[in-house]
Amino acid sequence: MFRRLNREVWVVTAADTDRRGGLLATYVSQASLDPAAPMVLIGIAANHFTRDLIDASQGFAVHLLCPDQTDVALNFAIGSGRDRDKLANLSVRRGATGAPLLRECLAWMECRVGGAYDAGDRIYYWADVTDGQALSEDAPLCEHELMAAASEEQLQALRANLAHDIQVQRPMIEAWRRRAGS
Numbered sequence: 001m002f003r004r005l006n007r008e009v010w011v012v013t014a015a016d017t018d019r020r021g022g023l024l025a026t027y028v029s030q031a032s033l034d035p036a037a038p039m040v041l042i043g044i045a046a047n048h049f050t051r052d053l054i055d056a057s058q059g060f061a062v063h064l065l066c067p068d069q070t071d072v073a074l075n076f077a078i079g080s081g082r083d084r085d086k087l088a089n090l091s092v093r094r095g096a097t098g099a100p101l102l103r104e105c106l107a108w109m110e111c112r113v114g115g116a117y118d119a120g121d122r123i124y125y126w127a128d129v130t131d132g133q134a135l136s137e138d139a140p141l142c143e144h145e146l147m148a149a150a151s152e153e154q155l156q157a158l159r160a161n162l163a164h165d166i167q168v169q170r171p172m173i174e175a176w177r178r179r180a181g182s
Contacts, residue, residue: 021081059097120176
């Protein structure tokens with residue numbers, strides 16, 4: 001059933017002092033109906049470098065990409081920010097929270113963490129939107145289009161990342177379920 005969904009892909013960025021990074025996320029959601037006090041809810045895998053940056057800085061930015069930015073999306077989807085600076089070849093500026101803001105994207109929001117919940121393999125962050133801008137009226141890049149644009153080599157790298165994450169995260173969710181009494 002989930003494969004039928006065609007969710008937007010989001011780039012989540014964060015920074016702490018001289019460390020910066022980002023990842024491709026599919027769980028980003030509006031968390032408030034009040035346009036005067038917008039909030040975002042994101043789910044980040046507990047083992048990701050960007051999670052460390054969010055925890056340290058208590059801030060992050062979320063970005064929607066244009067449909068022709070599959071190369072940017074794949075840059076954030078493949079590999080770890082512990083191994084390379086995923087922002088190195090992109091035009092960015094530093095936001096008020098310190099989070100890197102992509103200058104070229106469909107839209108962005110900068111956020112300040114208000115609360116977090118550890119669900120084992122994911123940390124869910126509720127955050128106030130402190131700034132944002134829509135740079136285009138286009139529809140955002142979504143999962144199906146991203147996967148269709150990826151080369152066979154990129155698809156293999158994505159599958160390898162997924163297999164690694166499942167291996168690392170499965171014990172985390174099992175431990176959380178035991179703690180939660182499931």
